[in-house]
Amino acid sequence: MRYLVISDIHGNLEALDAVLGAMRAQGFDHALVLGDLVGYGADPNAVVDRVRSLEPLSIIRGNHDKVASGLENGDSFNLVARSAVQWTYEMLTPENLDYLLKLPAGPIAVDDKVEICHGSPFDEDAYIFDELDALRAFETSTRPVCLFGHTHVAIAYRRLPDRLEMPAGPGDTDQVRLPINGDARYLVNVGSVGQPRDGDPRAAAGIVDTAAGTIELHRVRYAVEEAQRKIRLAGLPEVLARRLGLGR
Numbered sequence: 259m260r261y262l263v264i265s266d267i268h269g270n271l272e273a274l275d276a277v278l279g280a281m282r283a284q285g286f287d288h289a290l291v292l293g294d295l296v297g298y299g300a301d302p303n304a305v306v307d308r309v310r311s312l313e314p315l316s317i318i319r320g321n322h323d324k325v326a327s328g329l330e331n332g333d334s335f336n337l338v339a340r341s342a343v344q345w346t347y348e349m350l351t352p353e354n355l356d357y358l359l360k361l362p363a364g365p366i367a368v369d370d371k372v373e374i375c376h377g378s379p380f381d382e383d384a385y386i387f388d389e390l391d392a393l394r395a396f397e398t399s400t401r402p403v404c405l406f407g408h409t410h411v412a413i414a415y416r417r418l419p420d421r422l423e424m425p426a427g428p429g430d431t432d433q434v435r436l437p438i439n440g441d442a443r444y445l446v447n448v449g450s451v452g453q454p455r456d457g458d459p460r461a462a463a464g465i466v467d468t469a470a471g472t473i474e475l476h477r478v479r480y481a482v483e484e485a486q487r488k489i490r491l492a493g494l495p496e497v498l499a500r501r502l503g504l505g506r
């Protein structure tokens with residue numbers, strides 16, 4: 259099975275469409291969506307519509323989806339995130355709001371090789387920032403490949419019986435392909451579609467091919483200026499437009 263893996267789209271339609279175009283050219287059987295469809299970007303409804311039309315095999319909620327749909331309050335958010343999520347809540351159609359409200363919490367086991375979570379397999383809202391967080395996550399992951407999001411940083415941790423490796427991370431400018439084999443267990447963030455924070459402004463996505471035994475990390479150029487223009491037009495905080503150009 260070839261899975262398209264997308265996470266942290268954050269209402270960025272230009273980035274999502276670029277990713278879908280590029281990944282359709284690569285070919286995939288099903289989509290896995292790791293949460294945070296909305297928040298920050300100017301196209302929450304169009305993004306939710308696109309995701310729904312993908313009919314993902316597995317999809318889970320992110321922290322922004324919970325707040326944007328009214329399931330949780332935004333007390334844990336900073337001022338910029340809170341104002342964007344409030345705007346998003348007001349923009350969402352009743353149907354899309356209901357769709358976000360009903361998204362399940364992670365982790366979810368997709369098959370016997372792959373599981374998905376938004377933050378980490380032990381807490382959907384926890385961040386995996388470093389090796390220590392990764393080791394803790396490996397203790398609770400139930401599949402050889404655990405896919406996560408939330409940090410907006412494309413990175414891969416590989417646990418072997420005697421050591422922990424980081425075969426991919428910030429600074430990898432081109433496509434990365436990792437083998438799924440033997441004793442290796444993976445914890446992989448394919449990166450953020452709509453708001454990368456690893457210094458590379460290109461949209462990020464992944465393909466996991468369970469038959470071929472590979473995990474691929476991809477970066478895709480998109481019309482950043484158009485996404486920025488819409489953020490400004492919507493009256494969303496300027497910093498949200500600026501950071502897209504920096505990938506921070």
Ligand code: ZN
Nearest residue numbers: 266294320408
């Ligand atoms: Zn996010």
